[in-house]
Amino acid sequence: xxxxxxxxxxxxxxxxxxxxxxxxxxxxxxxxxxxxxxxxxxxxxxxxxxxxxxxxxxxxxxxxxxxxxxxxxxxxxxxxxxxxxxxxxxxxxxxxxxxxxxxxxxxxxxxxxxxxxxxxxxxxxxxxxxxxxxxxxxxxxxxxxxxxxxxxxxxxxxxxxxxxxxxxxxxxxxxxxxxxxxxxxxxxxxxxxxxxxxxxxxxxxxxxxxxxxxxxxxxxxxxxxxxxxxxxxxxxxxxxxxxxxxxxxxxxxxxxxxxxxxxxxxxxxxxxxxxxxxxxxxxxxxxxxxxxxxxxxxxxxxxxxxxxxxxxxxxxxxxxxxxxxxxxxxxxxxxxxxxxxxxxxxxxxxxxxxxxxxxxxxxxxxxxxxxxxxxxxxxxxxxxxxxxxxxxxxxxxxxxxxxxxxxx
Amino acid sequence: xxxxxxxxxxxxxxxxxxxxxxxxxxxxxxxxxxxxxxxxxxxxxxxxxxxxxxxxxxxxxxxxxxxxxxxxxxxxxxxxxxxxxxxxxxxxxxxxxxxxxxxxxx
Numbered sequence: 226x227x228x229x230x231x232x233x234x235x236x237x238x239x240x241x242x243x244x245x246x247x248x249x250x251x252x253x254x255x256x257x258x259x260x261x262x263x264x265x266x267x268x269x270x271x272x273x274x275x276x277x278x279x280x281x282x283x284x285x286x287x288x289x290x291x292x293x294x295x296x297x298x299x300x301x302x303x304x305x306x307x308x309x310x311x312x313x314x315x316x317x318x319x320x321x322x323x324x325x326x327x328x329x330x331x332x333x334x335x336x337x338x339x340x341x342x343x344x345x346x347x348x349x350x351x352x353x354x355x356x357x358x359x360x361x362x363x364x365x366x367x368x369x370x371x372x373x374x375x376x377x378x379x380x381x382x383x384x385x386x387x388x389x390x391x392x393x394x395x396x397x398x399x400x401x402x403x404x405x406x407x408x409x410x411x412x413x414x415x416x417x418x419x420x421x422x423x424x425x426x427x428x429x430x431x432x433x434x435x436x437x438x439x440x441x442x443x444x445x446x447x448x449x450x451x452x453x454x455x456x457x458x459x460x461x462x463x464x465x466x467x468x469x470x471x472x473x474x475x476x477x478x479x480x481x482x483x484x485x486x487x488x489x490x491x492x493x494x495x496x497x498x499x500x501x502x503x504x505x506x507x508x509x510x511x512x513x514x515x516x517x518x519x520x521x522x523x524x525x526x527x528x529x530x531x532x533x534x535x536x537x538x539x540x541x542x543x544x545x546x547x548x549x550x551x552x553x554x555x556x557x558x559x560x561x562x563x564x565x566x567x568x569x570x571x572x573x574x575x576x577x578x579x580x581x582x583x584x585x586x587x588x589x590x591x592x593x594x595x596x597x598x599x600x601x602x603x604x605x606x607x608x609x610x611x612x613x614x615x616x617x618x619x620x621x622x623x624x625x626x627x628x629x630x631x632x633x
Numbered sequence: 634x635x636x637x638x639x640x641x642x643x644x645x646x647x648x649x650x651x652x653x654x655x656x657x658x659x660x661x662x663x664x665x666x667x668x669x670x671x672x673x674x675x676x677x678x679x680x681x682x683x684x685x686x687x688x689x690x691x692x693x694x695x696x697x698x699x700x701x702x703x704x705x706x707x708x709x710x711x712x713x714x715x716x717x718x719x720x721x722x723x724x725x726x727x728x729x730x731x732x733x734x735x736x737x738x739x
Contacts, residue, residue, distance in 0.1 A: 249667045268674045285655075289663055297665065523672050523679070550678040557700070559678055600700060604680065604707030628707075 228254040229328035231536060232317055234307045234473065235259070239503030239525035240333030241266025241288045246533035248297045256299045257325055259317075261306040262356055265291050270522060272360040273384035274552050278391050279364075286357070310477040312496055329498060329536050332474055332485055333529075336467035336504035336520060341376065345438030350445035350460045354381055355467070366460035369393035374448050374458035376435055378405030380551045382464035383418060386427050387553040396427045397456055399448060403432045411564070413583055414595050417576045418553070425554055430456065467520060469505045482507045484518040490535040491528045500535070502528035511544055512611060513565050513592075521549040546611040548603075559603035562593030562610040573602060574624045582606065589615040601628040608632065635728040639684075641668045642736045651723045657694075657732060658682040658718035668734035675719040680704040681738040682718040683711075687731035694721050694730070710735045 231247060233240045236258050244258045260266070267286040275281040284290075294301035302319070309318040316324045338353035340346060352363050363385070367373050371394045375382045378400035389396040398405065404415040405422075419429065434451035438461065447455040469484040479495045480486045484507030486494050491506060493499040503525035507518045523545075530542050551558040556579065564585040574581030582602035585593045590613050594606030605628035609616060620631045634650040639661050641647075651660030661669040661682075670681035677700050686694050691714055697705065701720045705711050718732065 245665050249665060270674060270676070285659070287663075289665065293663070293665065522674070526670070526672055548679070550673055550676060552676060557676075557678065600703040601707060604704065608707075 227252065229536070230255045230257075230326060231329045231331065232257045232325055232327035233259065233331040233333055234317065235333035235335055235470075235503075235505070236262065236266045236301065236303070237333060237335045237503065237525070238266065238269060238288070238522055239335070239529050240331065242526055242529035243331050243333060243502060243533055244294075244299050244301075245289060245297070246529055247536060248299070250533050250537040250539055252533075252537050254328070257327075258294065258299055258301045259305050259307055259319065259325075260301070260303050261320075262358070263304050264357060265289065265294060265301060265303065267357060268522070269355070270550075272357065273354055273381055274388060276360055277364055277367075277385070277388040283357070307473060310473050312477050312479075312499070315498060327498070329500065331532050332499065332501040332505055333503050333525075334470035334473060334505045336469045338463065339466045339468055341435060341463055341465065343435065343437050345440055345445065348438050348440040348445040349443055350440075351438055352460060352462050354385060354462060354464065363460070363462060367392050367394040371395070371459045372397070372457060374399060374456055374461045375464060376448065376461060377464035377466070378402075378407075378429070378431075379409065379464055379466070380406070382462065383422065383553055384551060385462050385464065386422060387425065390425050390427060397430060397458070398422070398427060399430045399433055399435055399450070399456065401432070401434060405429065405431070410595060411570050411583055411585070413570070413572050413576060414597075417579075417581075417597065421554060421556060421579075467504065469507075469518060471501075471505055474499075474501065474505075482516075484508075486516070487528075489531070490541060491531040492535060500532040502532050510547065510563075512546070512613065513563065515565065517563075519547055521547065523548050544611070546607045548607060557598055559596045559600070560593065561596075561603055561607040562591070564593045567592055569618070571618055571622050573622055574599065584621055586616075586618065589618065591616060605629065605632050635723050635725055635730065637723070637727065638729075638731045639666050639668070640731065640733040641666075642734050653724050655723050656719050657684065657721040657723060657727075657730070660723060661718065668738075669718060670738040671719060673719075677701060677704065677717060677720060680708040680717060683708050683735050683738060684716055684718045684732040685712055685735065686714045686716050686721075687733070688714060690727070690730050690732075693726055709737065 266288040306320045437449040439447040485501035548561040567585040569586045571584040580598040582596040591609040596603035638648045673679040
């Protein structure tokens, strides 16, 4: 099957990486890479950080140079979407009306930002941050003297807030919960980031519900809250989460559960000819004995690897510890694992020093770690999460004992 | 342009021209050279772009930053000449550089 035809739907980090890895792994058959954006695959994380601040350009964002795709014999089709999947005939129908046959199909359609279904949502200046085009619009909207309202105090919102401040804009973060990062981090970390952002001049409105956007001449001028107040602004970034683009899979009868349900090879549990990778996949994670969907670059890369290995007959990559990172100001946050079934939290180090780590434990096993400027805690935490090795909590809580000794 | 030779763990050599200003990691990734994963894209957050710098080039490639040192301390197969290739900026002075990749980046 070395001449097998591979069609990859979605040219983001996952799809672009899968195409490149297939060639690296010696796949000789045709590869088509279908992307609805006008440009070749690029890295999304810098969009809210280095790129927004003008420290990275389009070339440095690109996963590969534009000429790579032709040179590697990858039929890259920008500005094209897939309108239908016919699993019986093993074809996809493209937005230009043509059909493309496949032997292996990789769905890498990603996720899209959730919009707020409230009055004024279509006003100009209400932005999301998902694509390079979104980032371009945001870059144009922030600068000295501008006032930016960020709806949602999650990682994307906070990174935008930090970059907005770096560009000289006034920034207010509006969060529904009573603390930022409420869904993804413990209180110690929320408090730490709140303090850091306040020290950099960001203001917060917590426990507030956004009820409408106000505008003038079609352009946003403010955000109305449930308590009747209006927060004036020149632009809004909505960062309240994302939803998987799994409609194509659902319509084709593939089992989905907020994402395409796949096995350890990233293969659909419904159809062995179809893979789903990255933000759109609902995948098993044996270390937690459950299935879930992740939105991170390491996850996209890992699943691209799984699908490319399965297609080229390579052994499956060893199980990984999921991880992600965030940069805000001069803080490096590295997160390993997910805090499932946690019954105890151990803070190692003093948050006041801006170098500490929060370990989430289930019994004496590490489920996840959030490390601020603390690479040893992150690196060793990652290994402990993967090995499921029990740890001594007293040692873990004592920063004078090295992480190597804690894990010994 | 600086000519950089990337040697895979199995001995396969790839010599390519890398534009000054890019990192040694970017030179490999943008040319689809196997052996450097670079999961974080150069944020010094993952240690999956680990390379061994050929002894003759150690001085010219500079020294590890504190963050890099700390990340490398926990990577596999670390040697005295280990570096994270995302932290080595390519300049004309690195024309001829040779780096070797470890067996795995995990």
